[in-house]
Amino acid sequence: MLELLNDPAVWASFLTLTILEIVLGVDNVIFISIAASKLPEHQRARARFLGLMGALILRIGLLFSIAWIVGLSKPIATVMGWEMSWRDLILIAGGLFLIYKAATEIFDEVEGDHLHTAEERVVEAVFMSVIFQIMLLDLVFSVDSVITAVGIADHLEVMIAAVCVAIMVMIVAANPIADFVESHPSTKMLALAFLVMVGMALVADGFHYHVERGFIYAAMVFGGAVETLNLLRQRRRRKRV
Template identity: 70%
Template sequence: MLELLSDPAVWASFLTLTVLEIVLGVDNIIFISITAARLPESQRRAARLIGLGGALVLRIALLMSIAWIVSLTAPVVTLFGHGFSWRDAIMLAGGLFLLWKASTEIFDEVEGEEEGHTAAVASFGAVIVQIMVLDLVFSFDSVITAVGIADHLPVMIAAVIVAVAVMMIAAEPIAGFVETHPSTKMLALAFLVMVGAALIADGFGVHFERGFIYAAMVFSAAVEALNLLRAKRRRAKAAKAEQAAQGR
């Protein structure tokens, strides 16, 4: 252990992996925040913490089962000339679930209020189950990334713990921001659709470079930030004009 702490290469892999785990965890946080928003206000924080705590437990458990994870990439069935592994099955199931969940949320946002009703409040147990299902998919992707970057299990576990701790701190402000700005929530749901499509493609053996996906997310988020800034300035200008009119 002391040799690991004194090795600069180990620290470099730890920092790199921690940053990547945080980046990979952003879509997990968005999903948890949107799903937890179905609960009463008093239960949302607990759902987010339980969801992220479950993600931490799953990732550590998977990291300690590296040999099993590697074996999941071996084809177990061949359909239409393509070999599917258990990993492919997990990616396909997770991607389909993510598409279903994001599409349902988008429908509720667009059509729900027009039909004169609000979305039903979900039960705490149902929300936790949904969060844990996606935690499993995101954790699998996270562990594959960790195995590919770091060579030592303690380094992988330490990076995952730090990343999830950062996610726990960031979850509440991200959730509040998404709920306060409806357009941002729609953009986040669009991100989830894109991630779900990428997972399905991975399941069929078609790999999309994650860098392109995150670059698209960053660009869209930057445009959204500019739109929010413009809207804020317009409201401030309108408020000043109203005050000036009242002062006359």
């Protein structure tokens, strides 16, 4: 273990993998923030923390089962020329679930009862059901995350260290991101639209139509930049008033 610390290649793979894990975890943090928003306010931070800690435990467990994870990519059946694997089924199911959750949230935001305030329209969800939803999506994101780790790093210790650092960064960022999204309805709609896009990318990956994540994140950055300009314009208008 100690000799790994003196290898520049190990540090390079650790930094690369850590950055990738943080980037790949953005959609996970957004989903966790929106799922936890259905809970009473005093339970939201706890749900976000437990969701991310669950993701950490799940990813470390999967890293110790690398042979099994790699085996998930092996075809188990062929349907009309499509070689189906367990990984494909997990991605398709997770993508459809993500699209469903994001679409229902968008519907609730747009078609909700306008006679009540936003706070009154929030349905207080059962705490454990929200944790279950978070863990279900964590499983989908963890499979892709672990496969990415295996492709970049050669040492299990490096993979675990990178995943731990990335999850800790997400734990620190989760509450500020959630508060910002909740206090800006237009930003929440944009985040939900991103989740629909990520869900469609997961389904496409499951059917072997790979969508480069770079295009998805470029769209996110562009949409985020436009939203930032809108928020700045709104702030200037409020100051004038």
